[in-house]
Amino acid sequence: MNPTSLGEPVPASPTSTRTMVLWCPDWPITAALREYLLPAEHPVALIEKGEVFACSPAAREQGVKRGLRLREAQARCTTLTVLPYDPALDARSFEPVIAAVEEIMPGVQVLRPGLCALHAKGPARYYGSEEHASAVLLKALASIGLTATRVGVADSPFAAEHAARATEFLDDPGTDPAWIIPPGESASFLSSFPLEVLEEPALAVVLRRLGIRTLGDFAALTRADVRNRFGAEGALAHLKASGLDHHSVVERKPPAELDVVVHCEPPLARIDELTFTLRLSAEEFVNRLREAGLVCTVLVVRLHSESGEESARLWRHPRWFDADDVLDRVRWQLQGSGNVEHGLSSGISRVELSPETVEDLSDHADGLWGTGPDENIHHGLARVQSMLGHGAVLTAMVAGGRMLTDRQVFIPWGDPPSEAAAKSRDLPWPGQLPGPAPATVFDEPRPVEVLDGTGSAVDVDERGLLTAAPAVLVAMPPRQSVISSWAGPWPIVERWWDSNGRALNRFQVVDESGTAWLLLLEDHRWWAEASYD
Amino acid sequence: MVQAAPTGQSPQGARRVLSAVDHSADKARLKAELQSKINGMQSSRPSSRRLPTVPVLAGVLPGGGLQAGSAYSVTNSTTLAMALLAGPSGAGAWCSVIGMPTFSVEAAAGFGIALDRLVLVPHPGDQWLTVTAAMVDVVSIVLTCAPKHVAPSDASRLMARLRQRGAALVTMGPWPHSDATLSVTGSDWQGLGAGTGHLRSRRMRITARAATGRARTADLWLPGLQRGPWSTSTAAPAQAEPGQQEFSYRSARAS
Numbered sequence: 194m195n196p197t198s199l200g201e202p203v204p205a206s207p208t209s210t211r212t213m214v215l216w217c218p219d220w221p222i223t224a225a226l227r228e229y230l231l232p233a234e235h236p237v238a239l240i241e242k243g244e245v246f247a248c249s250p251a252a253r254e255q256g257v258k259r260g261l262r263l264r265e266a267q268a269r270c271t272t273l274t275v276l277p278y279d280p281a282l283d284a285r286s287f288e289p290v291i292a293a294v295e296e297i298m299p300g301v302q303v304l305r306p307g308l309c310a311l312h313a314k315g316p317a318r319y320y321g322s323e324e325h326a327s328a329v330l331l332k333a334l335a336s337i338g339l340t341a342t343r344v345g346v347a348d349s350p351f352a353a354e355h356a357a358r359a360t361e362f363l364d365d366p367g368t369d370p371a372w373i374i375p376p377g378e379s380a381s382f383l384s385s386f387p388l389e390v391l392e393e394p395a396l397a398v399v400l401r402r403l404g405i406r407t408l409g410d411f412a413a414l415t416r417a418d419v420r421n422r423f424g425a426e427g428a429l430a431h432l433k434a435s436g437l438d439h440h441s442v443v444e445r446k447p448p449a450e451l452d453v454v455v456h457c458e459p460p461l462a463r464i465d466e467l468t469f470t471l472r473l474s475a476e477e478f479v480n481r482l483r484e485a486g487l488v489c490t491v492l493v494v495r496l497h498s499e500s501g502e503e504s505a506r507l508w509r510h511p512r513w514f515d516a517d518d519v520l521d522r523v524r525w526q527l528q529g530s531g532n533v534e535h536g537l538s539s540g541i542s543r544v545e546l547s548p549e550t551v552e553d554l555s556d557h558a559d560g561l562w563g564t565g566p567d568e569n570i571h572h573g574l575a576r577v578q579s580m581l582g583h584g585a586v587l588t589a590m591v592a593g594g595r596m597l598t599d600r601q602v603f604i605p606w607g608d609p610p611s612e613a614a615a616k617s618r619d620l621p622w623p624g625q626l627p628g629p630a631p632a633t634v635f636d637e638p639r640p641v642e643v644l645d646g647t648g649s650a651v652d653v654d655e656r657g658l659l660t661a662a663p664a665v666l667v668a669m670p671p672r673q674s675v676i677s678s679w680a681g682p683w684p685i686v687e688r689w690w691d692s693n694g695r696a697l698n699r700f701q702v703v704d705e706s707g708t709a710w711l712l713l714l715e716d717h718r719w720w721a722e723a724s725y726d
Numbered sequence: 727m728v729q730a731a732p733t734g735q736s737p738q739g740a741r742r743v744l745s746a747v748d749h750s751a752d753k754a755r756l757k758a759e760l761q762s763k764i765n766g767m768q769s770s771r772p773s774s775r776r777l778p779t780v781p782v783l784a785g786v787l788p789g790g791g792l793q794a795g796s797a798y799s800v801t802n803s804t805t806l807a808m809a810l811l812a813g814p815s816g817a818g819a820w821c822s823v824i825g826m827p828t829f830s831v832e833a834a835a836g837f838g839i840a841l842d843r844l845v846l847v848p849h850p851g852d853q854w855l856t857v858t859a860a861m862v863d864v865v866s867i868v869l870t871c872a873p874k875h876v877a878p879s880d881a882s883r884l885m886a887r888l889r890q891r892g893a894a895l896v897t898m899g900p901w902p903h904s905d906a907t908l909s910v911t912g913s914d915w916q917g918l919g920a921g922t923g924h925l926r927s928r929r930m931r932i933t934a935r936a937a938t939g940r941a942r943t944a945d946l947w948l949p950g951l952q953r954g955p956w957s958t959s960t961a962a963p964a965q966a967e968p969g970q971q972e973f974s975y976r977s978a979r980a981s
Contacts, residue, residue: 570820573864574845577857587846589831601831606845628917628925629948630833632804662921678918701925707913709925723830725915725925726803 210441211313211376213323213346214353215294215330217287217339220307221247224286225276227338236270238263239278246278283307291445293337297329300444310350310442327371344371349438352379355390379436384409391430396423408434449485452547453478460499460540464527467541468520475519478546483554488513491550494526497543507549509607511571519546525579574606583607593617595624595685597634597711597723624685626699631711631723638713638720642667643676643702652717653682653698666704666712668721674704682714761790777866777894778817780809786934786942788906792867795889799901801909804829806932807869808837809946810896810908815839819866824858825850826871826898855880862893871898878902907935911943 217223221239226249231237236252238245245266248257255270267273283306291309294301298316303309316326327344334342345356356372363372374382386408388397405411411419412434420428432438455474461467482489490513495505508514508522523544578586587603592614594600602614643651645661652660659682665673681700688694697715699722704710709725779791792798792813800807804826811834815821820843823829827848835841845865850857854873861868862884885903888895897904911933917926928948935941 570864573860577847577860580853580856580860581847581850585847585849587848589841589844589846591832591835591841597830597832603846603848629928630830630836632808632830632833633828634830634832636827659921678915678920680918680922680924701918703915703918703925707915709915709918709928725928726805 209348209376209379209437210350211317211323211346211348212310212350212353212438212442213313213316213327213330213344214304214308214310214350214357215334216343216345216354216357217290217307218341218343219247219249220287221278221283222249223339223341224283224306227286228282229276231274235274236272237274237276238266238270239276241278280306289337290334290339293333294330297333298326300442302442302445304350304354308354310353312442312444313346323373324371327373328369331369331371342370344369345374346371347374347382348376348379348436349433350440350442351433351438352383352436355383355386380412380434381409381436383434383436384412391433393426393430396427396430399423412436449481451478451481451485451487451551452545453481454546455544457540457542457544460542462540464524467527467544468524471520471523471544472516474544475516475523475546478519479514479516482548482551486554487548487551488554489548489551490514491548492519492522493545493547493549494519494522495543495545495547496523496526496541497545499539499542502538510575511607512568513552521575525575578606590614591618593620593622593625595622595687597626597631598636600625601634624683626711629725631709631725633726634723635721638722639668641710641712641719641721642670643700643712643714643719644673650717650719653714657682657684657698663700663702666702666710668704668710674706676702677705678703681712775892777814777819779813782944782946783809783813783908783932783934786906786908786932786944788934788936788938788940792894793905794866794892794894795885796905797885797888797895797897797901797903799897799899799904799907801899801907803910803930804898805833805837805930805948806908806910806946807896807898808834808839811839811867811869812837814867814894815843819843820845820864822847822861822865822868824861824868824870825854825873826869829869855884858895859884859887862887862891862895865893867894867896869896869898872901876902905937909933909935 222237225231225237225239226233226235233249234251235249236255236257237249238252238257239247240263243263245257245259245261245263247259248266252266252270252273255273257266257270257273261269263275267275287303287306287309291301291303294309294311298311300315301309301311313323313326316330317323320326320329323346327346330344331342334340343357343360345353345358345360347353347356352374356374360370360372363370384407388400388406388408388411390408391397400406400411405414411431414431416428416431416435419431423430453474455471457467457470461470479489490510492508492510492514493505494508495503497503504526506522506526508526510518514522523546527541574586584605586606588606588610590602590604590610592600592602592611594617602611604610643663644665644667645651646664647661648665649661651663654660663676663679666676667673679700679702681702682698683700684696684698686694686696689696695715697713700712700714702710702712710721711723711725713720713722775794776790777792777794779787784791787793787798789796792810798810800810811821816838818840821839822845824847826846829846829848831841831844831846834844845861847857847861854870855876858868858870881902884895895901900907909932910930912929912931914929915925916928917923930946930948931943932946933941933943
């Protein structure tokens with residue numbers, strides 16, 4: 194029985210730790226309901242890869258279940274609200290739950306969103322008994338609006354989790370949904386469970402062929418035999434089935450608080466006063482990040498005014514924020530006009546600085562001879578952005594496309610370059626313009642007229658042939674210029690199967706002054722797309 | 727890097743010498759010598775730092791190239807304005823284009839303007855002066871479409887800032903303090919027939935009129951199929967107009 198006598202590494206010595214597990218059933222659904230502010234009795238399904246990932250009890254009553262295809266789920270429950278499944282949302286919305294638990298019982302381990310474990314010993318001693326501690330925990334969660342949570346207490350995290358799941362079979366519905374397994378009885382509690390709860394499908398198949406159908410049968414085998422036959426994984430599963438566990442609760446370290454909130458009492462109406470007050474906080478904000486080995490590249494500044502207005506804005510930095518940059522952003526958010534919305538009519542009572550994106554400091558360390566573009570450039574351009582708005586200062590990329598306006602992509606200063614544009618540039622674009630690119634591309638095509646020698650309009654018939662040779666171009670209405678050379682029509686048909694598609698003809702035309710034009714003929718009307726001026 | 731570009735301001739004697747020399751290597755050496763002499767005589771301005779300039783334009787601009795702290799106006803051609811920007815941008819300078827929503831970045835990239843160092847403010851609205859002044863602070867060359875009415879005091883303040891920061895200003899349309907006004911006085915397209923072919927190359931006759939009233943012209947060739955760099959003028963030097971320059975773009979492209 195002694196595993197150390199086998200002379201090979203063992204998983205770990207079997208330990209028995211009294212563990213309390215908190216389970217929030219259907220957490221993805223709970224998270225989605227809270228996020229989208231839906232009533233609890235509303236039928237909701239979360240969809241992943243076209244199939245139902247999770248559904249609310251109301252939807253389940255109407256026959257929706259996990260693994261159903263979206264269309265079939267909608268057919269079974271016509272009032273179903275369909276939302277995409279977002280694992281990040283699960284984790285994010287579980288965070289306040291953990292915070293609430295940590296307030297009363299420290300040392301929480303998140304097993305996955307919706308399920309967390311903690312040592313039962315401390316709370317049991319503090320609150321008098323394990324029953325009382327569970328009741329306190331359930332009450333604390335009910336106070337933040339979670340009423341369907343369950344608690345299990347047992348000798349190992351595995352047994353405690355299944356004790357928590359088993360609370361729905363409790364006899365008396367009036368009592369707290371908490372199942373407490375007395376010390377030493379976890380193995381007998383688990384003995385009736387099927388092998389599937391171990392979540393080792395390959396092992397379960399082999400064991401079933403050996404005539405072993407429950408965890409109790411499995412736990413009855415000697416540990417050394419299981420280990421010899423099934424290796425380390427089998428030994429771990431055997432430990433779990435015996436109500437012991439190879440790992441104990443690993444306490445989570447609460448993450449550092451990086452947000453900074455500044456209360457201004459009395460509210461400040463002048464920008465210089467506000468920035469003066471904020472200076473220390475901004476430095477603290479940056480220092481805290483730096484101590485954690487991080488730098489902030491995207492910052493959210495929220496300003497609350499005395500009369501309850503709020504101005505929130507996301508600020509990106511092409512490098513990273515230092516204290517002066519943070520202060521500048523606050524100032525610009527207040528000063529800026531035009532597209533920058535602030536519109537606060539009373540004094541500022543609260544300022545919140547939260548890092549939206551943080552990156553590792555070492556990724557942003559300066560090289561020995563300096564890296565990246567000049568600091569001045571960022572400073573100057575951010576100032577212009579603050580005057581005109583984030584989208585007014587642009588950098589450009591050349592993308593793929595047939596029309597010239599599709600071929601240029603503008604990106605606001607500070608935003609990452611578009612990968613889609615870079616990818617589309619390398620694709621073949623049949624019908625794109627040959628030869629040198631025109632220097633002036635009109636953002637909206639300008640109406641022009643093209644006439645033949647007799648003064649009537651030139652057109653293209655349905656076979657794609659010109660009705661007459663173009664002779665006169667009227668680019669600026671009163672003035673006519675003679676066309677000295679021309680080429681076309683070059684047909685461009687984009688997405689002919691789609692009602693938004695276009696079919697047009699392109700021409701290159703040089704007038705007598707030597708200016709070349711790129712003309713479009715669409716729906717019998719002539720437009721100037723670009724000019725080679 | 728292209729500062730030693732030949733200029734069209736060679737005196738009569740020098741031109742005679744030029745035509746007499748047959749070997750191109752000798753000619754280039756002679757040109758460089760004459761150029762350095764001319765530059766020595768011309769550097770009368772206190773802060774005449776030259777920005778890298780496309781050679782053919784360096785030949786027609788007063789002072790042998792774009793001068794830091796000066797303004798230039800271009801009357802009728804965005805292509806010409808792009809050619810002015812191409813020199814500094816190719817040498818690693820930051821460029822800015824203000825108030826020109828029709829500026830084609832694809833053509834700019836074709837001329838060798840680095841798009842990752844190009845900043846566009848297509849719609850500055852009524853804050854044109856503030857935006858331009860802020861840009862002059864940080865970039866080396868600013869191309870802008872100036873509003874019709876700029877107060878003379880505003881224009882002089884902007885010029886003062888240009889001189890202080892060592893930036894150059896290129897305006898589309900007239901500008902009161904411009905050192906030179908560049909325009910396209912002739913344009914020939916090749917490759918297009920009556921219903922056949924497509925535009926391949928272009929010869930532009932450029933006239934630069936300095937503030938002193940002196941005008942110089944040069945021919946600029948736009949190559950055809952390979953979008954991008956300019957090629958050497960195909961016209962033989964003997965048949966060229968006085969003042970016409972050969973135009974080798976390759977040396978101006980740093981990247």
